[in-house]
Amino acid sequence: MDLSRRVFLQRLGLLGASMVAPSLSRAAQVGQSAGQPGAETIPRATAVAGQRAGGVHFFNHGPGLGRRIAVTFDDGPTPGITEKVLAALRERHLSATFFMIGQRVAAAPSLARRVREEGHEIGNHSYTHPQLGRLPAQQVLAQLQKTQEAIEQATSFRPCWMRPPYGSFRAAQAPIAAQEGLGVVLWNVDTRDWARPGTERILETVLTQTRPGSIVLMHDLHLQTAEVVGRILDGLLERGFEFTTISGFLGTPRSA
Numbered sequence: 001m002d003l004s005r006r007v008f009l010q011r012l013g014l015l016g017a018s019m020v021a022p023s024l025s026r027a028a029q030v031g032q033s034a035g036q037p038g039a040e041t042i043p044r045a046t047a048v049a050g051q052r053a054g055g056v057h058f059f060n061h062g063p064g065l066g067r068r069i070a071v072t073f074d075d076g077p078t079p080g081i082t083e084k085v086l087a088a089l090r091e092r093h094l095s096a097t098f099f100m101i102g103q104r105v106a107a108a109p110s111l112a113r114r115v116r117e118e119g120h121e122i123g124n125h126s127y128t129h130p131q132l133g134r135l136p137a138q139q140v141l142a143q144l145q146k147t148q149e150a151i152e153q154a155t156s157f158r159p160c161w162m163r164p165p166y167g168s169f170r171a172a173q174a175p176i177a178a179q180e181g182l183g184v185v186l187w188n189v190d191t192r193d194w195a196r197p198g199t200e201r202i203l204e205t206v207l208t209q210t211r212p213g214s215i216v217l218m219h220d221l222h223l224q225t226a227e228v229v230g231r232i233l234d235g236l237l238e239r240g241f242e243f244t245t246i247s248g249f250l251g252t253p254r255s256a
């Protein structure tokens with residue numbers, strides 16, 4: 001477990017969030033997976049909506065009004081996988097948010113553009129997927145800036161939300177995000193699909209854990225996720241959830 005992350009969570013707790021011993025212990029269990037793309041390590045922190053640190057909001061869920069949720073996909077764009085996720089969303093006329101890795105955008109700019117053209121939001125997920133919480137400020141800024149530029153060049157859209165890989169981002173780093181005009185979004189439903197637990201398990205996790213206001217984390221990185229995403233979306237629709245993007249949920253960082 002990243003010590004800086006623990007400090008970050010504690011600070012959020014001090015700011016009034018209801019924290020989260022279960023997620024700390026669970027995060028420690030999966031911490032050995034850190035270092036792989038997709039191996040996000042901080043599951044299911046609860047009730048951190050709207051906390052401010054260094055002038056930046058950190059969110060792990062949206063407002064619980066209505067039955068709105070935000071489905072998010074990290075670590076793409078991935079040729080051969082992202083298209084399948086897009087098709088599942090398109091068939092159901094749903095919008096999602098894709099937190100993209102800058103170097104993957106640079107490698108597949110037309111796929112990134114297609115995500116945007118199909119009406120989805122794109123967020124910044126760093127350039128090379130490091131643990132930002134362990135990097136000095138200048139490198140964090142470079143990771144965010146290069147990704148902003150890659151996404152803007154590919155899609156003509158400049159993200160206003162970022163998601164730190166592994167959830168690793170210190171409260172003291174918040175001004176760096178603010179400098180780039182970025183708010184920070186985590187998640188509160190973690191499919192752990194990066195561990196390839198099987199399609200049935202991914203489906204069950206989402207359908208049993210999603211509540212109004214949830215931000216659901218998946219990855220457009222593995223075939224398993226692409227294969228089950230249609231059933232996940234159908235299950236959520238059957239339960240009466242309404243889909244929105246992060247900005248649709250939270251507004252922009254300045255207005256949030």
Ligand SMILES: [Zn+2]
Nearest residue numbers: 038074075165
């Ligand atoms: Zn990631």
